[in-house]
Amino acid sequence: MIPELGEYALILALCFAILLASVPLIGASRGNTLWMDFARPLSKGMFLFTLFSFLCLSWAFLDNDFSVVYVANNSNTALPWYFRLSAVWGGHEGSLLLWVLILAGWTLAVAIKSRNLPQDIIARVLAVMGWVSIGFYLFILLTSSPFERYLPGYPQQGADLNPLLQDFGLIVHPPMLYMGYVGFAVAFAFAIAALLSGRLDAAWARWSRPWTSVAWAFLTLGIALGSWWAYYELGWGGWWFWDPVENASLMPWLVGTALVHSLAVTEKRGVFKSWTVLLAIFAFSLSLLGTFLVRSGVLTSVHAFASDPDRGLFILIMLAVVIGGSLVLYALRAGQMRSESSFGLLSRESLLLVNNVLLVVSCAMVLLGTIYPLIVDALGMGKLSVGPPYFNALFVPLMSIMLVFMGAGVVSRWKQTSLTMLGQQLWLPGLVAILLGAVCTWLYAGELKPWVTLGIVLAWWVVLAGLRDLYNRLRHRREKLAGLLKQSRSYYGMVLAHLGVAVLVVGVALVSIYSEQRDLRMQPGDTLTFRDYTFVFDGNKHVEGPNYSSDQGQIRVLYRGKPYTEMRPEKRLYTARGSVMTEAAIDPGFTRDLYVALGEPRENGAWAVRIQYKPYVRWLWLGGLLMTLGGLLAASDPRYRKRMSSAAA
Incomplete structure (x- = not known):
């Protein structure tokens, strides 16, 4: 009964989204105050029904309700409760439900926190958010319902969650990433609302700027968490692979970074209006493109969710509508955008513009390297692989030039x-x-x-x-x-x-050049010494986990001949899926990581062992955390609230 209630709640949320997309928008076009006033209550209703639907699915997982197809495919009675809860967004259908919940949450936040904005503007902004929500509610209900039942019978045990995703990183990484992805819908909505209203002054940049900064901060944190997860969970010791799905999150981040800076210029100087609107459209469009790449089955990745072409076609149509409709509206209204001031060839405006262009060119380079193999394959011209040599050869010089202009700006x-x-x-x-x-x-x-x-x-x-x-x-x-x-x-x-x-x-500079790696065969009593550390292999022991069995390596580490620590890498067999996974052992440090992973067993109790020394790898995620905090701190500036109040007055 509870899954059916979740489905009905999702249908009601769609009804609220349809009303939100139409009633306030018509009211704004006619100057009808009563109709515009419906925007905030409709936003609350849409959020509450979506939240109820999400809680129904969460209960189905916690209750081991394997009559629900999605639960049976992504959970198991032996799975710990916290992984059962995170398994709610561990597959395609549930992750989309999390997506629409976050979208509804952003819509509610805008409705609550923008009470000082002009009524017609907030009505149009929330209406645009409603239109975006309609697309995703229809996507879930028509192609990806997480509440589908097994009828008449159902399995007594689930297939278990993908072992790669049975990790703390899955609990926090997708929500943070989606907060960034979906957050750019707010910047998009403000840009479209400005185009619809014809109020293309600097005020809309002031209104949009804090929301965009928060979305950018969450996307930064989500990417950093994804890099951290890939580093320790995949067992390879890498932190960025130029994987197509990694690129899918990097592209909106690059354009979003340009958007954050462009909004600052538009707000302070009244210039870059056309460019800023275009960046807002592209940032959200690239978020949708990332959704298409991950869920259409057109690429293979450890991060990809679905392989259903019908779902991919639905998102592709939605992407075409969003990009096409936005650009048509932009073309019709762009002529009304005039700069309120001028600037010289050498000024902060021009230096920020150069950095914006470099960021957009970098994004275009990543986009080309990501989708060009797909285009070649679709045209029947064979298989083509674009790997790190291409991305590094172009991305690193572009970012180096950008850093030069960053300091000057x-x-x-x-x-x-x-x-x-x-x-x-x-x-x-x-x-x-x-x-x-x-x-x-x-x-x-x-x-x-x-x-x-x-x-x-x-x-x-x-x-x-x-x-x-x-x-x-x-x-x-x-x-x-x-x-x-x-x-x-x-x-x-x-x-x-x-x-x-x-x-x-x-x-990046130090870990990319000065990482060291040793791959060797070790049997009990063997040692390896490098970088002042001695690794002593003492064999392995069998360990039973809640839903897996494991061979756990026993490795003592000495630093300059003195006992330092013990490391226990594992080779796990997840019984429900029959999957074998590597769990690396990591000794973290501020200036270096020691990284040990088990390979395959050899004769006479020996194992293949990989030992790595990773200098300053933690600085990657420290940098991401500092950027996240910087974005949130900037968004919390009380001047934004004062300016909104004065603008409304």
Whole structure:
């Protein structure tokens, strides 16, 4: 009965979405205040029924209701309760239900937190969110219902959750990623509402900016968590593989980063309006494209959910409607967008524009490398693989150039900056960055490899340019501490995010070049020494888990001859699926990780063992965390609420 209630609740949520998409929009076009007032109650109703549907599916998992097909395919009585709960979004149907729940949550948040906005604007924004919701509710109900029953009989045991997904990373990674994906629907809705209303001034950028920053922060965190999960769960010790599904999340992040900066320029200077609207459309469109790639079956990935072409066709049609309709509206209204001011060839606006272009070009490069093999295959021209050499050869130089302009943009002035002034501001940070980069690289490795040195120099460049800007803000103030406290949250959010970029660059440079790996056959008593560590293999023992059995390696680690730690990598057999999985043992550290994974068993009690030394790999995720905190801090700036109030007045 409970699954049926979940299905009915989803149908009612669709009805609320249809009303939300039509009634407030008609009211806004006619100036009917009563009809526009329906937007907020309809948003609440849509969210509540979606939440109830999600709770019904969660109960079916916790109750081991294997009469529900989706539960039977993704759970098992031996599965721990917390993995049963996360299995709700461990497959295609449930992950889509999580998607629409988050979309309904974003819609409700906009309805509650935007009470100071003009009534016609918020009515149009929520109506656009309603139109997007209709597409996903229909997708679930027509092609991907998670409440389908086995009739007349049903299995007594489930097939179990994919062992790759039986991990803490699955509990937190998809919700964070979806919060970012779906959050760009808010920026999209504000852009479309501005086009529909003809109010293409800087006000809509002020209204949209905090929502976009929050969405960007969540997407950043989701990508970082995905990288962390891939690092320790897949057993390979890698953190980014240029996998098509990884690319699907990177593309909206690149355009979203450009959008965050473009919104700042539109808000402060009244320029880039057309460009900002276009970025908002593309950011959400790329989120939908990622959904198509993951769920259509057109690609193979450890991250992919579904392989049903009908589902892929539905999303493809939806993608065409969203992109096509948005671009048609943009073409009709773009002529009304006029800049409110001008700027010189050398100014903060122009430097931010260059970085925006570099981000969009990088996204286009990733998009081409991701979908070109699919196009070649669809045309019957054979199989083509585009791998890391292509992406690294293009992406790394583009991002390096972007970091140069990032440092210059921080200290430049709005409207016009003289070349002399820019040189005066940047010569010292540039010189110190080169010296510190070379010294740090030499002290770490005893050599100056070009790409590592460049990465460290660029990281110092970003940090020192930020410090120079902070010095400029404080040098005329007598009370330095008071000056620090008077800086806005959005400013410190920018500083924190840029610091995160620098930390990330250091991690990428060092772990990519200086990682070390040993693959060897070890039997009890064998040792391996490298990087001041000695690994002693003491054999293995059998371990029984809740839904698996495991061969657990026993490896003692000595540091410079003294006992340091014990590491226990595992080779697990998940009994329900018959799947064999590698669980790596990791000794984490601020400046390095020790990473040990078991391969296949050999004769005489020996095992194939992979031992890796990963320098500064934790800095990758520390950088992502700092960027996330920076985005959230910037979005919390109280000036946004004051500006909304003044705009409404």
